[in-house]
Each structure stands twice: as C-alpha cells, then as structure tokens.
Amino acid sequence: MSHLLLSMTVNGEAVQVAAPAHHTLLEVLRYKLDLIGTKQGCDKGDCGACTVQIDGVPQLSCLTLAVHAVGRAVTTVEGLGQQAGGCHPLQDAFDRWNAAQCGFCTPGILLSAEALLRRCAGREPTRLQVCEALAGNLCRCTGYTKIIDAVLDVGRQMAVAAAASAGEVAHAE
Ligand code: FES
Ligand code: FES
The missing domain is CATH 1.10.150.120 ([2Fe-2S]-binding domain)
Structure with missing residues (x-):
C-alpha cells in the first residue's frame, strides 16, 4: 500500500509521518504517533471521544482524514497539559x-x-x-x-x- 508523507504540527512540535491516504487523523495520532490520549470510541462520529483541535477548533478525528491536517496545528489532550505547564x-x-x-x-x-x-x-x-x-x-x-x-x-x-x-x-x- 502506498504511503503519503504528512507534515503537520502536533502539540507544538513539527512532525512528519508516513500513512496511507485513507487513514484518519485518529489512526495517525494513536497508531503512528502513540498519542493514545485521543480515544477511539464509535469510530463513526457519534460519541465525541476522538475529539481533538485542529487550528484551535474541535474536530472529530475519526471522521477527519489525516491529509486534512497537513500544514495545520493539531492539539490532543497530551498537548493541553503541556500548554499550561503540566x-x-x-x-x-x-x-x-x-x-x-x-x-x-x-x-x-x-x-x-x-x-x-x-x-x-x-x-x-x-x-x-x-x-x-x-x-x-x-x-x-x-x-x-x-x-x-x-x-x-x-x-x-x-x-x-x-x-x-x-x-x-x-x-x-
Ligand atoms: S470515535 Fe466516536 S465520534 Fe469519533
Ligand atoms: S464515559 Fe466514563 S467518565 Fe465519561
């Protein structure tokens, strides 16, 4: 399966990650970047457990393709604590x-x-x-x-x- 090299900022750090074009942001965060604070619940937009922020706006990461986050700033719960010094x-x-x-x-x-x-x-x-x-x-x-x-x-x-x-x-x- 061919992969794309995706560049984005996650919790204030520039990251590059290789993932298939159809992978969601949730999959990339949890399974490529090990940011398992973002939860995988229903995986179809019903529960909100996968909510992250993209450019400061809450988004369901299970319904967001990872390519949509390219060049943008993603914040997960791990970053929320970092922003406030712990x-x-x-x-x-x-x-x-x-x-x-x-x-x-x-x-x-x-x-x-x-x-x-x-x-x-x-x-x-x-x-x-x-x-x-x-x-x-x-x-x-x-x-x-x-x-x-x-x-x-x-x-x-x-x-x-x-x-x-x-x-x-x-x-x-
Ligand atoms: S995992 Fe339930 S809305 Fe995304
Ligand atoms: S689902 Fe258990 S604390 Fe909210």
Whole structure:
C-alpha cells in the first residue's frame, strides 16, 4: 500500500509521518504517533471521544482524514497539559469536581471545553453555552452534572482573572 508523507504540527512540535491516504487523523495520532490520549470510541462520529483541535477548533478525528491536517496545528489532550505547564486548569477542575469516572470521554470533553473557554475570551460562559459546547461528547458514567460544573468553575475563575487584569490596566492608565 502506498504511503503519503504528512507534515503537520502536533502539540507544538513539527512532525512528519508516513500513512496511507485513507487513514484518519485518529489512526495517525494513536497508531503512528502513540498519542493514545485521543480515544477511539464509535469510530463513526457519534460519541465525541476522538475529539481533538485542529487550528484551535474541535474536530472529530475519526471522521477527519489525516491529509486534512497537513500544514495545520493539531492539539490532543497530551498537548493541553503541556500548554499550561503540566496540568490545564480544566484538568485540575475535573479532578476537584470528580468529573471523570472511567475517563474514556474526558480527553474529548476537555478539548471541546477548552475551545469554548477560549471563545469566551474572559467572559463567564452560561450553563447553556457549556451544554451546547459539549453536546457532541457523550459520557456514559457521570450524568454530566459534575462535568458541566467543573467547566463553569474554570470559566468563572477565568472571568475573575480577566476582570482583575482589566482593573489593573485601568488603574495604571
Ligand atoms: S470515535 Fe469519533 S465520534 Fe466516536
Ligand atoms: S467518565 Fe466514563 S464515559 Fe465519561
């Protein structure tokens, strides 16, 4: 089977990987790059367990051909922790709120939630916005309440930090 040489950035590092043209991004991440934090659930777009970010936007990696990511920046759950120096505030909140049980859905949910908080740009998200952002990520264990509470908690902290920093700037002017 002929392979293509695919170049992309994964979690901030330039990578080149050889894969058949029909392989999905999920297959390349898990089976070529050993980034097994991205989960393979239904493999047909139903569960959201395979969610990663491409150029900051959540995408289902089981429905995305790896060639689609060529020249683009892919972030997996492994990169989420790296960005924040080891543990992203969302990961910390999931721990504090007991928002993961088996944890299979957690990587995808973290990437959907992080994209929402970035879109909010320091404004506190509503419960409805969190529910909408996570609508494509199924969880069989938790009943969702603690997941939503954990995301809201981080959203609140980020809004408080943004308001404090805006206040400091206004004070300095
Ligand atoms: S594994 Fe991709 S949506 Fe389920
Ligand atoms: S914690 Fe088990 S599927 Fe969500």
